[in-house]
Amino acid sequence: MSFPPRYRSRADVSGAESRAKAVQAAIELFAASGYKGTSIARVAERTGLSQSGLLHHFPSKAALLSAVLEARDAEDGEFLSAGGDAPMGWAAFDSLAALVARNSTRPQLVGLYVRVSAEAVEPGHPAHEWLRSHYANVEAWLTDAVRVGQEQGEIRSDAPVDALVRTxxxxxxxxxxxxxxxxxxxxxxxxxxxxxQGLRAQWSSAAEPPPR
Amino acid sequence: MSFPPRYRSRADVSGAESRAKAVQAAIELFAASGYKGTSIARVAERTGLSQSGLLHHFPSKAALLSAVLEARDAEDGEFLSAGGDAPMGWAAFDSLAALVARNSTRPQLVGLYVRVSAEAVEPGHPAHEWLRSHYANVEAWLTDAVRVGQEQGEIRSDAPVDALVRTxxxxxxxxxxxxxxxxxxxxxxxxxxxxxQGLRAQWSSAAEPPPR
DNA sequence: GTCTATATTTCGATAGAC
DNA sequence: GTCTATCGAAATATAGAC
Incomplete structure (x- = not known):
């Protein structure tokens, strides 16, 4: 199924395209050199714009970073919620495993995350609040998943929830x-x-004892 | 037992002191803002020197980073090898636990490590080689420890050594x-x-099965 | 060993023409 | 929407006096 391209003015076309190209260029450069280590001039160069042309779409470097993180979250969130409801119990760990498998084919997204996370530990960093809420979200989701697993009798009720989640x-x-x-x-x-596997062997309630 | 302080010229005294002060200041600032995010001017300010005065002791910013990493390694290495020979088997994990306990009272050293490690993933970074050899050393030591534990019958011989070490x-x-x-x-x-504890419960050979 | 002064880039951001 | 031109600040590093 294909749609006829709706009419768009010349400016409209290149505007959205330039923006998307810039975000992609920024992802690559932030992944390789971090946020502080990347200049907007280099992002502009890779985008195929002048520095000012880039700053027309993103009023500041921090705004560009926001757009980058938004794009990243969209990709990850889309993937995790692909199967409909969020998985609970051990299934949550399986969907994390699937995410890891996918990430292992995407060094750029991983590099972006690792670099920006480490920088954003600093309270004043433009991604600091993003990082805090990112961890809060993952923690809350995984904590819920373990608790539900306990209620459903899949995970031992004496399992140390916090330790499972954080480790x-x-x-x-x-x-x-x-x-x-x-x-x-x-x-x-x-x-x-x-x-x-280690967690399952130790904290599953129903399963037979782990083979020794 | 105490030694009489040997004669040192005026310049000799303040030279070594300035150097040590500068390294300490750099540790604090690199920990908070990373290497790229810290200017030598700010390190000089905190040291109580002018920028040029600082650069007299360290010919470049990268040289200052080297001195900082050297100081960090000295502290960590001293601690890990404090008990004489390097511990083997599960005892190696215990000595890591002791290191973690000590680190949890030293946010600055932890911040320095986390920040610089993330930056130094980049191949051209001045700490890149340091980071590679740091990981290689830890991996090699812990891998040895697990293997020795297996040979001594403390760790199951079918334990996945690489996974234990890397996770x-x-x-x-x-x-x-x-x-x-x-x-x-x-x-x-x-x-x-x-x-x-989880690893022990799953991979100890002698111990009784974990309580269920 | 430390300083002032300065050279040289590079950075993020703005103004204004087209 | 994109460009050229430019500003002001901050960066690393060097030269040379004391």
Whole structure:
């Protein structure tokens, strides 16, 4: 199924395209050199615009970063909620594993996340609030998932919820760092699955005892 | 036992002191704002020197970073090798836990590490080689420790060595990031111990099966 | 060993023409 | 929507006096 392209003025076309191109260029450069390490001039160059041309679409460098993070969140959120409702219990860990598998084919998005996250620990950083709410969201979702798993009898009721959640997020973040430094030698999906397997073996309520 | 202070010329005294002060100032600022986000002018200001005065001791900003990383490694290495020989088997994980406990009282060293590590993923970064060898060292040491634990019958021989090593390092790194963002709400020692407990429960060979 | 002065870039952002 | 021109600030580094 295809639609006839609706009429758009010349300016309208290149405007949206330039904006999208700029966001993509910024993702690549922020991923490689971080936010502070990237100048808007270089983003403009890669976009095919002058510096001022770029700043017409994004009034400041921080605004460009916001657009970049918005684009990233859209991709990730879309993927995680693809199956309809958010998965609960151990299934939540499986969908995280799927996310890891997908990320392991996208070094740029991973680089962007690792670099910006580390910078944005600083309170004054333009992405600081984004980072806080990003962690708050992931924590809340995963905490809910574990609690529901406990109520449904899938996860032992004496499991330390906070530790399961936070160490899992830590593994997620830490593996990305290792993988960026050594993409060929580190398999993020395999290692994340090993971690989840460990949790399952220890904290599943119904399953038979882990093989010894 | 105390030594009489040997004679030092006036210049000799203040030289070494200025150098040490500068390294300390740089640690604090790099921890808060990263390497790229910190100017040597601000380091000089905090040191109590002019910019040129600082650059007399460190010919470039990168040289200052080298001195900072050297100081950091000296502290960490001293701590880990404090008990004599490097611990092997599960004891290696215990000594990591002790390191985590100590780090949780030193936000500056943690901030320095997290910030610089993320920046230095970039191949051209002045700390890139430092970062690579840092990971290589930790990996090699922990891998050895696990292998020795297997040979001594303390760790199951079918344990996935690589996964134990890399997920543990990932937890280490990931928890530091979470803790920096939320120092009051995240207990690094408690969470790291929970991770190690999980590994022990699953991969100890001698111990009784984990309580269910 | 430390300073002042300065050279040289590069940065983010604005003004205004087309 | 895009460009050229430019501003003002801040960066790293060097030269040379004391």
């Amino acid at each position: 899992t997020i830590a593994v997620l973040d830490g593996l990305q760092q290792q993988w960026l430094l050594n993409p060929g030698g580190v398999s993020m999906p395999k290692l994340f699955n090993a971690h989840v | 543990t390092i990932a937890v280490l790194d990931g928890l530091q990031q979470q803790w920096l963002l939320n120092p009051g709400g995240v207990s690094m020692p408690k969470l790291f111990n929970a991770h190690v």
